[in-house]
Amino acid sequence: MSVDQRIQQFKQMAEADPKNELGHFSLGKALLEAGQFSEAMASLDRVMQLKPTMSKAYQLFGEAAVGADQRDKAVEVVTKGVAVADEQGDVMPRDSMIKLLQDWGADVPEVSKTVAPKAVSTGGTSKDGFACARCGRPDQQLEKPPFKGALGVTLAEHVCQGCWQEWIPMGTKVINELGLSLSSPVGQDAYDQYMVEFLQLDGK
Numbered sequence: 151m152s153v154d155q156r157i158q159q160f161k162q163m164a165e166a167d168p169k170n171e172l173g174h175f176s177l178g179k180a181l182l183e184a185g186q187f188s189e190a191m192a193s194l195d196r197v198m199q200l201k202p203t204m205s206k207a208y209q210l211f212g213e214a215a216v217g218a219d220q221r222d223k224a225v226e227v228v229t230k231g232v233a234v235a236d237e238q239g240d241v242m243p244r245d246s247m248i249k250l251l252q253d254w255g256a257d258v259p260e261v262s263k264t265v266a267p268k269a270v271s272t273g274g275t276s277k278d279g280f281a282c283a284r285c286g287r288p289d290q291q292l293e294k295p296p297f298k299g300a301l302g303v304t305l306a307e308h309v310c311q312g313c314w315q316e317w318i319p320m321g322t323k324v325i326n327e328l329g330l331s332l333s334s335p336v337g338q339d340a341y342d343q344y345m346v347e348f349l350q351l352d353g354k
């Protein structure tokens with residue numbers, strides 16, 4: 151799917167269910183990719199209102215704000231995002247946002263801890279080098295692919311059980327709101343695309 155097609159589809163989802171943060175999040179992300187920075191900021195702002203704990207939205211908002219030449223706004227939101235991510239244990243978005251602040255020459259707020267010691271204290275069932283693509287946790291990797299095919303294998307390699315459990319009801323919503331038919335290749339493609347967006351598997 152081209153970025154324009156994705157923008158159209160995510161717009162449809164955001165309008166069909168304006169209180170569902172995933173539609174706005176995916177739309178904001180696609181708008182950012184397309185270089186439509188102010189529109190991306192509006193969608194991501196909506197995400198932060200609907201779900202203030204979704205740390206990745208702060209990161210993307212910051213990137214869009216810089217694209218729109220609003221550096222001060224970017225620093226303000228990303229600084230807040232670091233605190234949100236730190237509290238949620240979302241290590242990867244947190245560290246990406248710290249990197250952004252450093253790149254922008256802004257002050258970096260103090261963060262509490264890394265998650266690595268937690269994995270050790272819980273007994274560490276993790277396979278070597280695993281970190282969930284969405285939340286960055288090093289433990290609770292999926293034990294096997296949740297379905298057949300290449301995407302299932304990718305999931306098992308890169309996604310934790312908690313994030314997979316969060317996706318399942320979201321996937322049902324996506325099917326219902328967009329009226330997707332999983333028996334058609336087009337419907338299956340769209341569904342897979344949402345899953346990849348939600349679980350942040352781009353490029354995996």
Ligand SMILES: [Zn+2]
Pocket residue numbers: 282283284285286287309310311312313314
């Ligand atoms: Zn996870």
